Amino acid sequence: MRKRWRGTWLLLLALETFGFQEGDPEEPTGLECYQMGPSGGMNCTWPSRTGPEANTTYTLHYQSLKFKRNQTRSSQAPAGQSWVVIGRSRLTHNDNYAVWVEAGDGTQVTPRLTLTLHEIVKPDPPVLSLVDVTPVVTVTWTNPHWPQHFSLALACQLRYRVSGTPNWTRVHEEDAEPNSYEFSSLEPFTAYEVQARCIPEDRKGFWSDWSPSQTFQTPEAAPLGLVDVWQVASPLESGEPSLLLLWKPLSSKAARGVIRSYSLAFWNGSDSPESLESPCCRVSLPSRTTRVWISANNHVGQTQPANLSLERQDLPAPAGVQVAAMHGQDLRVTWEPSKDPLEGEPTEYLVEWTEECSSSKVASLDWVRRPAGTHSALLTVPLAGPQGLQDHSISKEASVISWEAIPLAQRNGHITHYTLYLAMPTGSLQTYQPIAATETSYNLSGLEPGTSYQLWMTGSTSAGEGNASSIHLFHTPDSRWETILASLLAVGFLLFLACVLGAVLHVQLLDLCQKVLPSWCWEKVPDATHSRITLYEVDRDPHSSRGPLAQDPDAEEPSITELDIAEPADHVNQGYSALPQLESPVPALPHGNDWTASKPRTEELGPSSSPLEEAWGQQAQVISGYEKHFMPNLEEVLGLA
Numbered sequence: 220m221r222k223r224w225r226g227t228w229l230l231l232l233a234l235e236t237f238g239f240q241e242g243d244p245e246e247p248t249g250l251e252c253y254q255m256g257p258s259g260g261m262n263c264t265w266p267s268r269t270g271p272e273a274n275t276t277y278t279l280h281y282q283s284l285k286f287k288r289n290q291t292r293s294s295q296a297p298a299g300q301s302w303v304v305i306g307r308s309r310l311t312h313n314d315n316y317a318v319w320v321e322a323g324d325g326t327q328v329t330p331r332l333t334l335t336l337h338e339i340v341k342p343d344p345p346v347l348s349l350v351d352v353t354p355v356v357t358v359t360w361t362n363p364h365w366p367q368h369f370s371l372a373l374a375c376q377l378r379y380r381v382s383g384t385p386n387w388t389r390v391h392e393e394d395a396e397p398n399s400y401e402f403s404s405l406e407p408f409t410a411y412e413v414q415a416r417c418i419p420e421d422r423k424g425f426w427s428d429w430s431p432s433q434t435f436q437t438p439e440a441a442p443l444g445l446v447d448v449w450q451v452a453s454p455l456e457s458g459e460p461s462l463l464l465l466w467k468p469l470s471s472k473a474a475r476g477v478i479r480s481y482s483l484a485f486w487n488g489s490d491s492p493e494s495l496e497s498p499c500c501r502v503s504l505p506s507r508t509t510r511v512w513i514s515a516n517n518h519v520g521q522t523q524p525a526n527l528s529l530e531r532q533d534l535p536a537p538a539g540v541q542v543a544a545m546h547g548q549d550l551r552v553t554w555e556p557s558k559d560p561l562e563g564e565p566t567e568y569l570v571e572w573t574e575e576c577s578s579s580k581v582a583s584l585d586w587v588r589r590p591a592g593t594h595s596a597l598l599t600v601p602l603a604g605p606q607g608l609q610d611h612s613i614s615k616e617a618s619v620i621s622w623e624a625i626p627l628a629q630r631n632g633h634i635t636h637y638t639l640y641l642a643m644p645t646g647s648l649q650t651y652q653p654i655a656a657t658e659t660s661y662n663l664s665g666l667e668p669g670t671s672y673q674l675w676m677t678g679s680t681s682a683g684e685g686n687a688s689s690i691h692l693f694h695t696p697d698s699r700w701e702t703i704l705a706s707l708l709a710v711g712f713l714l715f716l717a718c719v720l721g722a723v724l725h726v727q728l729l730d731l732c733q734k735v736l737p738s739w740c741w742e743k744v745p746d747a748t749h750s751r752i753t754l755y756e757v758d759r760d761p762h763s764s765r766g767p768l769a770q771d772p773d774a775e776e777p778s779i780t781e782l783d784i785a786e787p788a789d790h791v792n793q794g795y796s797a798l799p800q801l802e803s804p805v806p807a808l809p810h811g812n813d814w815t816a817s818k819p820r821t822e823e824l825g826p827s828s829s830p831l832e833e834a835w836g837q838q839a840q841v842i843s844g845y846e847k848h849f850m851p852n853l854e855e856v857l858g859l860a
Contacts, residue, residue, distance in 0.1 A: 250329040252318055253341040253425045257366050260307045261336070265320050265329050267301035274299040276323040281305065284315040284333070313337055337369070341425035345375055345415045347433040356402040356435055360415050363427065375417040376426075382410040382434060382642050382673045382690055407440030407475040410673055410690045412642070431644055434671060436692070439476030441520030442469055446481065446513045448527050449569070449586050452506075462504045462529070463581060467629070469515050469522070470603075471689045476517035484512045484524070501581075535559045537568065537594075545597065549631075549680070553595045570596045583627050603629040604688030605637060605676045615668035615696045621660040622688075625678045631685070634678045640687075642673040653679075669697035 252263040268275050276298045282291040296303045310316075314336055320329040343363035350357040362373050377390040377400055390400060405411065412432040418424060448466040469478060484494045487505045492512075495502070504511070512524040537554035545551045552570050571586040589596050605622035612618045625634060636653035639661055643649060654661055656678070666672065671694050675687045721728065 250318065250320060250332045252332065252334060253339045254336060255304075255341060256343050257340055257364065257369060258307060261305040261310060261339070262302065263305070263318060263320075264302040267299070268322075268328075277301060277303075277328070278321050278323075279303050279305075279318065280321065281316050281318045283311070284317055286311055286314055310336055338423040339425065340369075340419065342373060342417045342419075342427040344427045344430040345417055347413065347415055347430055349433060349435055350399070352435050353438050356405065356411075356437060357399060358402070358413055358433065358435075359399045360430070362398065362417060369419070371420040373417040374420045375415050377413060377415050378429075379411055379413040381406070382412050383640055383648065383675055383687070387414075405437045406472070407437050408471075408477075410434060410436045410692065434642075434644075434673060434692075439517055439519050442474050442476065442478065442515050442517055442522045444469060444473040444522060445525040446515050446522060447588070448511065448513050448525050449571070450511075450527065450529065451581060451584060461506050462508050463501060464504055464511060464513075464527075465501050465581075465584065466499070466513060466525075468499050470686075473522075474515065474517060476519060478515050478517050480516050482514045482516060482521065482524075486510045534565070535562055550598045551595060552598070555594060564591055566591050568593065568596075570598075572598070585627070585629070585631075598631050600631055600678075600680050600683045600685040603686055604678055606688060608674065608676065608688060608691035610691070610693040612696050613662075616666050617662065617664040618666060618693065618695065619660055619662050620674065620691075622676060624659065625685075630678070631680065633680060636679055638677045638679065638684065640675050640677075644670050644672070666695050668695055670695050 250263065250265045252261055254261050263279055265277070267273070267277075276295065277300070278293050278295045280291055280293045282288075292309065294303045294305055315333065316336065317331050317333050319327055319331045321327050342365065345360040345362055347358060347360045350359055358377070360375060360377075362375065365373055374392060375395075375398075376392060377395060378387040379390070379402070380387045394400070402411075412434045414429040414432055416427045416429050418426045446466050446469065448464065451463050451465065452461075464483070466481070468474075478499070480496045480498060481500075482494065482496055483502065484492045485504055485508045486492050487508045492510075509528070509530050511527045511529070513527075514521045514524045535557040537556060538558055539553075539555040541553050543551045543553075550572075554568070556564055568589040568591075569586055570589065571584065573584045587596055587598070603625055605625055607621075607623040609621050610618045611621070620639065634656040636656055637658070638650065638652040639654060641649040641651065641663065644667070651661065651663075671692065673690050673692055675690045677687050678685050
């Protein structure tokens, strides 16, 4: 018994050593099928093989389990493709199906999946719209098409985020009204984007794709926080000392709108404080100023006033100040608290610095505040991004973005490059970097006509990426009118070209029409009512005014009893001179006769028509050609034709 197990073990070892495998290695399972809308086909996907078998040809089989149990259908995918779509006409509503996938060698790569068609429907995304953004933001949506014979309605879900950020916030379904939601607790003057998706209420089926983002910006609100203000002594042009007051603009989060001005009040030894309005971010005050208050104003309100006391300038400085280079051009400043036992620990530290080689120390001055208990400061990435973003459309698919450089006081080092972020309408984010620090504009191409975009920028030093600029919204031009104008110009050019060709090639066109079209379409048929020939019946009565070719309608034609066919005589070739001569000349017609006064012409009868000329005299007139068109020729008269 032991020898038998030992032999089996050796056989298995040999098979493993020589690489023998029974069948293909186990493939990952994960067949998933859904119906594309209530009236669409069924889309099935499965994991594909990798490596040398990446171009395997797969075949999806599906079998009815309810109505046609013995019928199995198949749909083969192209080589290397791991999905296939079954047309709706090949499926039955409310039917149950078994679905599985086989490789080209007949190996089943997925287990059999049992499904019911109406329980795997994936709806289309809903359509979002904004109702109002003042004073609150209300978003509504229209559900996708959903047939009435489906027993359950759709339930939809909403999510939103600050534009340009990666994280979404979900809205609880019980907090939303049917097909609408009123946002609350949003940050003022902030750009947001919102999306929605739907699923059948019983959760049997699939969530739809998220709808395209609907973007909006919340209204302004009164600014928050305090203005960061500082001062530096600066001589005026007159030589008298003065106080230069400096302050930093509020961050976009604290501004909560567009800061229009700054309100200042200061004591300069008078009985009451003086006040003034100033733009950002410096103003000169009298040197005897002892206290300053400053507030930032937007369209809605203003911040609480920030207080800067200048009464005491002899506070002890920190001890042991040291500066060390960090990460290239970044600086770490450290210090020790003052050792004066009477002063104690200060409530705040302020680190001030300026560029040594700058032409203006005031222009390059910057500072940072640190709370009590902190004894170091790292001058790292920029505190703000490029400012004054503007767009200029150069076409319906391209725009030039321009900006102003980061203020020197907010760079915190040497700017190595800029980064531009563009939020697409679909919710995706495009990044354009690196943009040289010396550039102040960038050409954006590949944009969609008639589409709204959001963009913002950041600056980077060797320590990393700084804060983002405020979000800039812009809209590309619509190409609809350009398309209409181009169509009208094209049609007008074609008409003009047709007229020119018709004027130049009209002879060739007429000749072509005569060759292609039947003769009755273009041949000019004479009109008998406009003939100028008058025939007068010649009767045996010499006084009759009837022409020689006219015939009495009452006279009976003699019957032809015998017909002789003979060769034509020689005198026939001489024209019509052999015709019987008139018995008497035709008298002239009176002027009052209804017949036309024109005289018949006999030249057409041939060169030997002198008897007719004598009969008609000199009253023959020009024949119009109408009679010649219908008269028989010589061969037809002699029966030779």
